[in-house]
Amino acid sequence: MDIADGLATSPHRPAPPGPEELAALRRRTTGVLVAGQILGGLGVAVGVALSPLLARQVGGTEAVAGLAPTATVAGTALLSVPLAALMTARGRRPGLVLGYLIGAAGAGVVVAGAVLEHFALLLAGMAAFGASSCANLQSRFAAADLAEPGRRARAISLVVWATTIGAVLGPNLAAPAGRSVAGLGVPEAAGPFLWAGVVFLAAALLVAVLLRPDPLLTARALAPEADRAPKGRSFRAAAAAVRTSPQARLALAVIAVSHTVMVSVMSMTPVELGHHGAGIELIGLVISGHIAGMYAFSPLMGRLADRGRLPVIGLCVALLGCAALLAGTAGASHGRTAAGLFVLGLGWSAGLVAGSALLTDAVPQAVRPAVQGLSDLTMNASAGIGGAVAGLVMAGAGYGVLNLLAALLLLPLTALTLFTALTRAPAGEGPGRAGGLSGPAQAPASSPEEPAAPGSSS
Numbered sequence: 001m002d003i004a005d006g007l008a009t010s011p012h013r014p015a016p017p018g019p020e021e022l023a024a025l026r027r028r029t030t031g032v033l034v035a036g037q038i039l040g041g042l043g044v045a046v047g048v049a050l051s052p053l054l055a056r057q058v059g060g061t062e063a064v065a066g067l068a069p070t071a072t073v074a075g076t077a078l079l080s081v082p083l084a085a086l087m088t089a090r091g092r093r094p095g096l097v098l099g100y101l102i103g104a105a106g107a108g109v110v111v112a113g114a115v116l117e118h119f120a121l122l123l124a125g126m127a128a129f130g131a132s133s134c135a136n137l138q139s140r141f142a143a144a145d146l147a148e149p150g151r152r153a154r155a156i157s158l159v160v161w162a163t164t165i166g167a168v169l170g171p172n173l174a175a176p177a178g179r180s181v182a183g184l185g186v187p188e189a190a191g192p193f194l195w196a197g198v199v200f201l202a203a204a205l206l207v208a209v210l211l212r213p214d215p216l217l218t219a220r221a222l223a224p225e226a227d228r229a230p231k232g233r234s235f236r237a238a239a240a241a242v243r244t245s246p247q248a249r250l251a252l253a254v255i256a257v258s259h260t261v262m263v264s265v266m267s268m269t270p271v272e273l274g275h276h277g278a279g280i281e282l283i284g285l286v287i288s289g290h291i292a293g294m295y296a297f298s299p300l301m302g303r304l305a306d307r308g309r310l311p312v313i314g315l316c317v318a319l320l321g322c323a324a325l326l327a328g329t330a331g332a333s334h335g336r337t338a339a340g341l342f343v344l345g346l347g348w349s350a351g352l353v354a355g356s357a358l359l360t361d362a363v364p365q366a367v368r369p370a371v372q373g374l375s376d377l378t379m380n381a382s383a384g385i386g387g388a389v390a391g392l393v394m395a396g397a398g399y400g401v402l403n404l405l406a407a408l409l410l411l412p413l414t415a416l417t418l419f420t421a422l423t424r425a426p427a428g429e430g431p432g433r434a435g436g437l438s439g440p441a442q443a444p445a446s447s448p449e450e451p452a453a454p455g456s457s458s
Contacts, residue, residue: 025218026146030155032210033139034162036203040100040136041163041295043199045170046177046192047107047129048072049287050280052270054110054189059119062271066391069267070384071123075106075130076137077380081235083134084373091214092142093207096135100204103132107197114190129193132200134376136163140352141372144360145215150306153357157302160353164295166199171284171291178280216369223365238370241363247309250420251359252375254313256382257413258351261320261406262344263383264390265327266290269341272399276332286338293345298353305354309361310421312354317410317417319347328403340403 048069055068079102087095106128113122140156147155177195178188186194242248269290270283278286305312327340356375363371386406393402 022146025213029146029211029215030143030158032207033143033159036096036207036211037136037139037159037162038166039199039203039206040132040139040166042166042170042173043103043107043196043203044132044136045167045287045291046173046199047110047170047196049171049174049284050178050189050192050270051126052267053274054114054187055119055122056271057187057189058114058117058122063391063395064119065271066267066387066394067123068126069263070387070391071126072130072133073263073380073387074384075127076133077130077377077384078127079131080134080137080373080376080380083131083138084369084376085235087138087216087373088369091217092138092145093211093214095138096142096211097204097208099131099135099138100200100207101131102128103130103135104197104200104204106131107193107200110193111186111190114187114193115185125193129196130380132196132203133380135203137376138372140356141360141369142215144357145219149361152360153305153309153312153353154299154302156356156360157298157300157305157353160298160302160349161295164292167291167295168288171287174284175280219365235370235374237367238363238374241367241371242374245362246420246423247358248362248371250313250416251355251362252378253413253416254316254351255355255359255375256379257409258316258320258348258355259379260382260386261324261409262294262348264386264406265324265344265403266341267387268390268394268399268402269327269337271394273334273337276334278334282334286334286341289338290341290345293342294348295345297346298349301350301353302357305350305357309354309358310417312350313358313417316347316351316354317414319343319350321407321410323347324403324407328400328407 051068051072052065056062056065059065059067079099083095083099086098106125109125109128110122111125113119113125140159143155143159144152173195174192178191181188181191181194242252266287269286273283273286301312304315323340323344323346325340326343327337330336330340356372359371359375360368390402393405
């Protein structure tokens with residue numbers, strides 16, 4: 001019997017585990033999540049790198065190039081709700097495993113669509129492929145399940161950082177993966193999806209075997225009786241929690257807007273580079289630099305966000321604006337485009353880490369998985385629309401106009417951030433200082449005391 005089972009089933013609810021046992025549990029949980037995230041990041045990156053080019057080949061026109069990444073984002077959005085519901089009912093492990101398995105099946109459907117030159121089948125496969133991204137995104141919240149409020153951003157950022165290894169390596173494996181299917185009747189741009197399917201199966205196996213005890217179920221078992229009530233876990237309760245919390249609304253907005261800006265610009269960059277003579281290898285290097293910006297500096301973003309969520313959200317807005325300026329004015333300069341994509345990744349990292357930590361701060365423990373699923377639905381639905389529009393803008397007005405429109409999305413987010421900063425609750429009121437301009441986050445009054453984030457020493 002593990003910790004979660006023991007605390008949840010005992011009629012007298014035994015004393016919670018001591019600091020040493022909790023520290024060991026945090027280290028084990030983090031190690032499994034990091035390993036799974038490396039594999040998941042590799043699988044997503046190796047497939048997505050050439051997805052716009054594959055869509056253009058199968059669809060026969062540049063106007064549909066953005067639909068492949070858009071279908072992936074839409075699939076991530078649609079599947080985030082049932083996967084979050086599964087995690088709410090059964091814990092993190094079943095949801096993460098199912099996400100990777102659906103992603104592997106989707107990769108196979110993409111290959112079939114490419115071989116048959118069936119564009120609708122290709123898009124269906126890309127949508128199912130998005131389940132793997134959903135599993136990767138939910139892993140960051142799994143890292144926060146056992147983290148204390150003042151270290152949540154660092155816990156989240158550690159798992160986000162783990163994506164760097166696979167995500168940077170993935171685009172550079174796209175070319176050899178394409179060559180590996182030569183002579184098999186599979187288009188070169190579809191080869192990476194074969195590799196991705198195998199990697200997702202490995203990630204599913206690792207999580208299924210080693211993510212024990214389940215971090216979400218353990219956190220619930222350690223929570224007060226009121227916070228463990230099932231009635232507070234519905235998506236209706238999640239929506240109500242967001243409506244009543246200004247910090248939660250800001251968190252949802254920053255996650256959705258930063259992801260939309262990133263997806264819209266990034267998805268069209270391979271096409272823009274191709275217009276200026278870049279080959280697959282160079283495109284892979286540019287995307288690798290972008291992904292390095294997204295993930296490699298997330299521990300820094302986490303440390304900064306644990307000192308104050310709102311300043312890092314402001315940094316996110318500034319970085320995304322600079323990225324749009326660099327990329328949108330790059331023209332034939334591959335170096336300037338690469339710099340813009342790198343800064344774009346940094347801005348996304350700041351928004352994801354700070355927004356995810358603020359969202360977790362702002363709502364009670366019982367409703368967090370449902371709110372987190374609602375967040376992933378919102379961010380990916382918004383980005384899916386942005387990706388679809390990006391392809392049309394790219395075909396009709398060009399890459400520069402696309403970046404200008406992306407920058408304009410930041411204006412309402414800037415206003416909302418300033419409004420929240422000026423009207424935030426004083427320390428000690430409401431849910432605490434999680435969204436404040438300084439100082440570490442404090443636990444809500446109704447929340448249980450939570451153990452320190454993995455790897456913490458104080």
